[in-house]
Amino acid sequence: MISVKNLYHSYNKDGKYQVKDVSFEVANGEVFGFLGPSGAGKSTALNILTGLLPLQQGEVVVGGYDLKKVSNERFNKIGMSFEQSNVYSKLTAKENLDFYRKLFDVPTLDSHALLKLVGLEGKEHVKAGEFSKGMKHRLTFARSMINNPEMWFLDEPTTGLDPSIAADIKDIIKEKNKEGVTVFLTTHNMFIADELCDRVAFIVDGEIKLIDSPKNLKLQYGDKLVEVEYMEKGEVIKTTLSTVLPEDKRELQKIIEHHDIQTMHTKEATLEEIFIKVTGRGLV
Amino acid sequence: MKLFSSFIKELKLASRGFYFYVELFMAVIILAVFLLLVPDNFNNQRTEYIYFDMPRQTSELFLQEILQEDTDGKAAPVKVEVDKQEKDAMLYTTSDQKIYVLTSREDVIYMADKEKKIAAVVKLDSDNAINYEYYLQGYESDKFKNLLKILHVESNETIEAAMNNQDVKPLADNTLVLSDKENMMPSVLVFNGALMGLFIIAAYIFLDRKEGVIMAYAVTPSPVWQYLMSKVGVILVTTILSSFLVIIPVMGTQPDYLLLLLLLVTTAFFSSSLGLLIASFYKNVTQAFGAIYGFMLLMILPNIAYFIPSWNPDYLKLIPTYPMLEGFKSVLLGNNDWLYVLTISGGFLLVGAILFSISNRRYKKTLLG
Numbered sequence: 001m002i003s004v005k006n007l008y009h010s011y012n013k014d015g016k017y018q019v020k021d022v023s024f025e026v027a028n029g030e031v032f033g034f035l036g037p038s039g040a041g042k043s044t045a046l047n048i049l050t051g052l053l054p055l056q057q058g059e060v061v062v063g064g065y066d067l068k069k070v071s072n073e074r075f076n077k078i079g080m081s082f083e084q085s086n087v088y089s090k091l092t093a094k095e096n097l098d099f100y101r102k103l104f105d106v107p108t109l110d111s112h113a114l115l116k117l118v119g120l121e122g123k124e125h126v127k128a129g130e131f132s133k134g135m136k137h138r139l140t141f142a143r144s145m146i147n148n149p150e151m152w153f154l155d156e157p158t159t160g161l162d163p164s165i166a167a168d169i170k171d172i173i174k175e176k177n178k179e180g181v182t183v184f185l186t187t188h189n190m191f192i193a194d195e196l197c198d199r200v201a202f203i204v205d206g207e208i209k210l211i212d213s214p215k216n217l218k219l220q221y222g223d224k225l226v227e228v229e230y231m232e233k234g235e236v237i238k239t240t241l242s243t244v245l246p247e248d249k250r251e252l253q254k255i256i257e258h259h260d261i262q263t264m265h266t267k268e269a270t271l272e273e274i275f276i277k278v279t280g281r282g283l284v
Numbered sequence: 285m286k287l288f289s290s291f292i293k294e295l296k297l298a299s300r301g302f303y304f305y306v307e308l309f310m311a312v313i314i315l316a317v318f319l320l321l322v323p324d325n326f327n328n329q330r331t332e333y334i335y336f337d338m339p340r341q342t343s344e345l346f347l348q349e350i351l352q353e354d355t356d357g358k359a360a361p362v363k364v365e366v367d368k369q370e371k372d373a374m375l376y377t378t379s380d381q382k383i384y385v386l387t388s389r390e391d392v393i394y395m396a397d398k399e400k401k402i403a404a405v406v407k408l409d410s411d412n413a414i415n416y417e418y419y420l421q422g423y424e425s426d427k428f429k430n431l432l433k434i435l436h437v438e439s440n441e442t443i444e445a446a447m448n449n450q451d452v453k454p455l456a457d458n459t460l461v462l463s464d465k466e467n468m469m470p471s472v473l474v475f476n477g478a479l480m481g482l483f484i485i486a487a488y489i490f491l492d493r494k495e496g497v498i499m500a501y502a503v504t505p506s507p508v509w510q511y512l513m514s515k516v517g518v519i520l521v522t523t524i525l526s527s528f529l530v531i532i533p534v535m536g537t538q539p540d541y542l543l544l545l546l547l548l549v550t551t552a553f554f555s556s557s558l559g560l561l562i563a564s565f566y567k568n569v570t571q572a573f574g575a576i577y578g579f580m581l582l583m584i585l586p587n588i589a590y591f592i593p594s595w596n597p598d599y600l601k602l603i604p605t606y607p608m609l610e611g612f613k614s615v616l617l618g619n620n621d622w623l624y625v626l627t628i629s630g631g632f633l634l635v636g637a638i639l640f641s642i643s644n645r646r647y648k649k650t651l652l653g
Contacts, residue, residue, distance in 0.1 A: 050503050054649065072505045080503040086496030090300040091293070102289035103504040143500065 002026040002049065002151065002184060007058035009044055018044045020206040022058070028150075031173070031183040033197035035190065035271065037281060041206035042186035043083065043155055049184065050080050050153050063151050076106045079149030083156040083186075085136035089129030093120055093139055096128055097146060104147040114142040119168060134165050141169060145176070152176060154185040158192055170196060190271035200271070204279045214271055221277055222269030226252060230259040240267065286506045290514035294488075298518045301491075303484045307476065311526035314472055318534050324463045331382045333373075333395040337407035346406065347385065353378040359385075366398045393419060462617060465534065470612035471587050472530055474605050477523040477548055478555040479580050485519050485559040486576055490569040498647075509644045516556045516640070523552040531616075538618045543625045547611050550629040554604065554636035561639050564646040607631065 002025065009019040019041045026032040034042040047053040049062055051070075060067040065074035087096045097111035115121055118138040123131070128139055141157065157173065158166035173196055177183055187193055193200050194214045201211045212220070224243045229236055239255075241248040243266070255261070269277075276282060298304040336343035351357060359374040364384060371391045373384040386392050389405055396403035396419035405417040418432055435443075462469075492498045501511050527548055531539060562579065566572035586606040589596040600606050611628040614621045 052499060052502055072507060075503055075505040078503060080500075082496065082499065084496055086500050088293075088297060088497055089495060090297050095293075095296070099289060099293045100500070100504065103286055103501070103506040105505055140500075 001028050001061075001063070001182070002032075003059070003061040004045075004049070005059040007045065007048065007055075007060060009041075009048060009053065009056050011044075013056070018206050019048070022203075022206070022208050024201055024208065024211055026182060026184055028182050029177070029180050030198045031177050031185070031196050033193040033200040034184075034186040034203050035188065035193045035200045035275065036186075036203035037188055040203045042188075042203055044206075045203070046153055046155055046184070046186050050078060051075075073105070076104055076147060077150045078153065079144040079147060079151070080153045081141045081144035081155065081157055083159060085133070085140045087128045087136060087139050087143070090127060092125045092127050093131070094124040096139060097143060100143055100146050106147055108146050109148060111146075114145060115139075117145075117172060118142040119165070134161050137161060138165065138169075141172075145172075150180075150182060152181050152183045154183065156187055156189075157185055158189065159187070166192075190275065194271050202275055202279055204281050209279050217271065217274050218268050221274040225267040226264060227267050228252065228255055228264045229262040230255050231262060232259055236262060287510045287513060290506070290510055291517045294514045294518045295521070298488070298522070303487050304518075304522060307480050307484065307522045307526045308529070310476055310480070311529045314476065315530045315533060318465060318468075318472075318530070322465045322468070324465050326464045329377075329380055329382050331384070331399075331401050333384045333386055333392050333399070333401060333403040335386045335389055335392040335405050337389060337405055339408075342408065343406075347374075347376075350376045350378075350383060355379065364395070366395065369394070371395065396421075462613070466538075466616060467613075469531060469534060469616055470609045471590065473527055473548070473612045474551075474583075474587070474608050476526050476530070478551050478605065478608060479583055480526075481519040481523055481552045482555040482559040482562075482579065482583075483576055484522070485515055485556040486563040486572055487569060488515050488518070489560065489563040490566075490572070493567065508647050509640075512560055512640065512644060512647060515560070516553060519556040520549055520552050524548055535616060539616045540618055540620065540625075543622065544612075544615045546629050547608075547615055547625055547632075550632040550636065551608050551611075554632040554639070557636045557639035557643060560643040561646070564643055604632070604635075 004025070005023050007019055007022040008017050010017045022041075022045060024032075034045060036042050044053065048055055048067070049060060051067065051074075055067045063074060063077045065071055088099075091099065093115055094111050097114060101108040101111065112121075112124065115124055118141055120135060120138055120142070123135065128136060131139065137160065141154075144152065144154070152173075154173070158169050161169065170192065173183060173185075177196075183196070185192075185196065197214060199211060199213050200217070202209045210217075225240050226243055227238070227240045229238045231237070237259075241252050243249065243252075272282075336346060347359070351359060354376050355378060359376050362373055362375045362384070363370045364373050365371075371386060371394070373386050373391075376383040376385065384395070386395065392403045392405055395401065400421055402421065402424075403419040405419075407415050407417065409415050414436075416432075416436055420429070489498075498511070502508070524545065527544075531544065558579070559576075562575050563572055566575070582603060583605045586600050586603050586609055589600050589606070590609050607628050611625055614624055
């Protein structure tokens with residue numbers, strides 16, 4: 001599990017905090033997402049949790065390891081996929097993975113199997129420098145699984161990927177989570193957060209504004225709406241009505257009785273709309 | 285095992301990169317220059333141009349004297365071509381001089397002007413006394429000019445007798461001396477090993493920073509010092525390879541190769557640790573260039589003292605390349621001075637270890653930098 005209490009971080013140690021009084025807990029087997037716009041402090045928090053940034057203030061426990069007591073052992077339990085691909089461009093895909101396999105003290109996954117999992121089968125002996133951006137990202141993603149991590153940190157796991165690759169990555173994350181892997185991801189993509197996360201934290205200007213499950217957030221903040229398209233005097237009319245307000249309910253009934261309905265959909269508020277409603281800020 | 289894996293990975297990366305071959309290519313070029321172009325000892329023969337403005341019988345006396353010192357006892361008629369003008373001359377070659385006896389005063393002045401060499405006209409004045417006219421270049425020292433002024437106060441015989449009466453004895457016998465070519469090898473070793481190592485390891489670090497792989501390494505259980513040491517290992521290999529590539533063909537069996545290996549390893553460890561420390565303060569090679577260039581210039585200073593012993597201020601001895609040069613010279617002489625080389629090697633190992641330890645601390649803290 002991950003436990004964070006009153007976490008602060010300032011890059012210049014000048015009292016201007018990029019992460020301010022952040023506290024949360026992630027249970028074992030949970031998928032937890034940090035949702036926020038660029039520069040909100042998502043990656044800073046992630047880098048502290050993975051030890052890439054020093055812990056300045058606050059208490060952080062990751063997988064039973066207190067980050068105040070530095071121990072490299074903890075990395076045997078951790079996997080980290082970076083937003084920017086960072087593989088050795090002069091090594092082949094297999095050489096990249098084979099090298100990282102040797103750095104862990106725990107059993108590791110076979111390089112071929114990992115490359116197959118991320119759709120890079122047949123590219124084992126191609127230098128990473130010759131890969132496209134998406135292929136490099138998949139190799140970086142594959143590397144993060146090499147030690148079968150219990151805690152998996154994913155920084156913007158699908159950013160910049162084409163939809164089919166992003167879908168594959170999401171499937172792999174879901175599959176690993178089913179196997180019991182705890183996932184901590186950062187994203188500014190509401191669909192990813194909605195689809196993958198058991199809970200999300202909205203983070204803006206280094207502060208957590210809200211933590212809850214996407215379902216609860218929609219129930220709490222989303223309006224229950226129905227979108228109807230119907231024919232009137234030969235024209236298609238489109239309107240959105242509340243399923244809660246009495247006058248809208250009456251209007252909907254009238255449309256159904258007197259008009260030819262073309263389409264009718266219930267409409268939930270998206271996480272992005274809720275994010276804007278709660279924080280007053282967009283996700284870009 | 286992790287260190288070995290990192291080292292093998294670094295060797296692969298280096299062998300597929302640019303800098304690895306720069307050092308080896310430099311070594312091959314240096315070797316070719318030393319084997320094909322640099323003589324064992326540089327020519328110390330001075331060239332002089334003289335015209336005897338006097339009757340032939342008198343000038344013959346001078347020429348007879350010169351001929352006694354000529355290596356083959358014969359004067360050779362030659363044509364000296366300068367700026368497409370040919371001048372007739374007789375060439376006398378002694379152990380330390382090439383004397384061209386020209387046929388006119390104008391030719392002497394022409395040669396002094398075009399060849400930028402000292403020339404002289406020897407003539408008889410109205411009292412049949414010998415006079416000397418020297419044509420100098422203007423850069424000669426006052427000491428030299430004063431010497432010319434008093435040189436002819438006494439007769440040659442008196443001066444020669446005075447010189448022969450001086451008793452000159454060396455303080456030590458059997459002193460081993462490197463030839464002029466061999467004497468340049470310590471500089472080659474310092475430059476191609478130590479200084480290139482300093483620059484190249486910094487370049488390796490900046491390449492890793494650019495690719496972001498240093499962050500990926502940081503989230504593995506392997507300690508940062510192993511990452512750094514694997515890079516130092518590559519520098520040691522290239523230093524040893526490039527150094528031996530030059531030294532073995534040029535020096536043959538003369539050096540103490542075991543001591544040379546020890547000194548190469550310790551000095552390369554020192555300089556690569558220094559390179560690591562410098563690189564830890566900068567984000568890319570452009571930012572670090574000024575500092576690296578400054579350090580390299582500082583390190584080159586003792587080379588000047590090495591070749592110009594008259595300029596050897598005490599502060600130069602504090603610059604690490606000073607003992608490096610002396611150590612390599614001792615090893616190349618093959619004089620079995622184990623204690624001296626071991627002391628220098630121990631010093632570089634100790635200072636290198638301190639620099640490496642500081643670098644390790646800095647890289648732990650600045651992985652994202």
